[in-house]
Amino acid sequence: METIGNEAEKSVGIAVPIEGTQEFEKMNQMAKKAIPIVLTIFTLGILEQQAFGMIFVNIGQQLGTPELASLITSIPGIVLGIVCVIYGSLGDFVSLKKMTVLGTIIFSIGSIIGFLLGTLSIWAVILARVLQSAGGQAAGSVFLVLVSKYINEKNRVIYYGVFVAVFRFSAALGVMAAGYITKIDWRWLFVLPIFSILFLPFLAKNLPDDHALGANIDKVGFALIGAFSGSVTMFFTDMNLFWALASIISLLVFMVYIHKAKAPFITPRFFRNPAFIATMSIIFIGYFFSYTLNAGINAIGLNVYGIDSSEVSGYLVWSILLAAVLGFVCGPVVKKIGRTAVVIMALFFMGTGLIAIAFAIPHGKIITLAIMPCIYYFGTSFFYSPIVDLATLTVSIEESGRVMGVNDLVQAITGSIGVAVFGQMMASGTMSGGSIMQVASGVQSTYANVFLLGGGIVLSALILFLLTRKKIYSCLRSSKA
Structure with missing residues (x-):
């Protein structure tokens, strides 16, 4: 069902021929x-x-x-x-x-x-x-x-x-x-x-060599979103108050600008689109631990098992290669069982994979560093394709490029926030007093609790998807599941 908006409300974009x-x-x-x-x-x-x-x-x-x-x-x-x-x-x-x-x-x-x-x-x-x-x-x-x-x-x-x-x-x-x-x-x-x-x-x-007729590139809008992106990235690189204020101010100025400008590259309607907001929220929560996994596995290898980073990478690389191979079969799987089933499967394995790593810590480096990360990476192999495809269907096809840009920004920001938060927790020894995973107190407890928390956050993205999927599908250009 089409609820994207009438033609007069649509942002200017390159006309895309109708499929068929x-x-x-x-x-x-x-x-x-x-x-x-x-x-x-x-x-x-x-x-x-x-x-x-x-x-x-x-x-x-x-x-x-x-x-x-x-x-x-x-x-x-x-x-x-x-x-x-x-x-x-x-x-x-x-x-x-x-x-x-x-x-x-x-x-x-x-x-x-x-x-x-x-x-x-x-x-x-x-x-x-x-x-x-x-x-x-x-x-x-x-x-x-x-x-x-x-x-x-x-x-x-x-x-x-x-x-x-x-x-x-x-x-x-x-x-x-x-x-x-x-x-x-x-x-x-x-x-x-x-x-x-x-x-x-x-x-x-x-x-294609087409361009949008009569459209002026929104230089101010791109400058503001660029300033926001750069400030956020710098803040989670340096954790400096200046960059925190720059992030907030640039975002506020950008939001005011798109409400006042005659032809902003992204309109306020994007942020009033419940399906778009829901899919971006699921992406934000689902990828929150994405930058932290490798750093966390490396920390466990160094501080729990006493091995160097080169040996850790030798264990971890197999799960990354597994994700690469499975990426080639993701499309056929989505076509066979549908986007909904694949998103549910992906988030389930991503969340349980992180919890499995926490559970495995007392049982040795091979199961912790090589085997259990495969569960998480198995999930990531099937998450990107269906959820990004859904996101592009929440707007008109002429606006799909902007959705891709926002998706890239959301993934970069959420990964940066996650690694800053969880990295600080691991570095400071937070939650080192014990864990329900029955690991030793100290660094084992810290890492187990961090991965347990990360798994819970990813599984909350699954819950959000289950709660909002009917609303998302009711607003798509195509209602296929």
């Missing part, structure tokens, strides 16, 4: 040709992000500035949080071809700077990584916009599942590549993305 028409089939064929190349560029971007996140300490020491080494990941991370929401929203207004071409050029320029100038200064490395992050993410955002607009509705979950799988494989490959490349020269990590520029002629031929 000849024009849609033409765009569908173009999208299918472009998607593998776009995904390849995105894969290179994730590989770079994960690889440099693994060896930034080594780079800082080699360049004689270990105190600045964390900036190699934190500053590009801030940029990434900002561009995610902007790129997704721009996909509703501007040419996907021009966005991808420009992003790929910036990605390649950053790689060239890093390879040629990286040994001169750590700031050259930081600049290179900022350009790589800003440029490479364009491909990821364009992929999601292409799928949400130009792939048949019944097949979208398959592509979203592939997206998750590729992300996981890229992350694992980046971690492994970083370990080996440090034995040679870390600058060689910058070389492979340079070749992405060779894809430009093919992309220029097969990507």
Whole structure:
């Protein structure tokens, strides 16, 4: 049932052909040709992000500035949080071809700077990584916009599942590549993305070049949401009062602005849409522990079992690879049993997986670090595709890019909040006096209680979904479950 709003209320966006028409089939064929190349560029971007996140300490020491080494990941991370929401929203207004071409050029320029100038200064490395992050993410955002607009509705979950799988494989490959490349020269990590520029002629031929007629890009709106994204990311990186105030002020100014502006890129109607708010709330709660899991597993390995991080990663990598493999089957599973059943299954396994890790702590490192995380990652493999697909259906198809942008922002913010909260709890030894999981007092109790709490939070997202799913489905462009 359509309750998205009448035509007069809809935000301006690129007109999308109706599925089943000849024009849609033409765009569908173009999208299918472009998607593998776009995904390849995105894969290179994730590989770079994960690889440099693994060896930034080594780079800082080699360049004689270990105190600045964390900036190699934190500053590009801030940029990434900002561009995610902007790129997704721009996909509703501007040419996907021009966005991808420009992003790929910036990605390649950053790689060239890093390879040629990286040994001169750590700031050259930081600049290179900022350009790589800003440029490479364009491909990821364009992929999601292409799928949400130009792939048949019944097949979208398959592509979203592939997206998750590729992300996981890229992350694992980046971690492994970083370990080996440090034995040679870390600058060689910058070389492979340079070749992405060779894809430009093919992309220029097969990507849509449409733009919204009569639409002006909402520069003020994008600047405000960028300021909010950056402030939030900085706050949960630095936990500074200044960034807390900047986050609150920028959000308030943004909300006032979209109520007063003539043509904001995202209208107040988005925030009055109960289905949209419900799905974003489920995403926020469901991903709250997402950034904490690996850090928590690493802490358990170090402080409970007395092993180093390299050994921990050797145990944990198998659950990440499992999630990557399962990402390829998520789409067919959703098509077989429906979105509702898959979301319920995903959140159940995510929540119980965290509780299982808490339960396993006294029973040894293999079951705790290698086996039980597979339960959580099994759930994550099936969560992204159906819930994001639902989110895009809560608005008109011309606005789906903005939903993708908001989704990226929500996931980044909730993960940052979660790791800040739970990381502080683990570092300070909160709840160390005992646990219902029958672990020893001290660090075992702290980690068990943190994972138990995290599991309860994720399961609360399942309860919220069960309570709101009828309302969500009543407001979708399609009522298919």
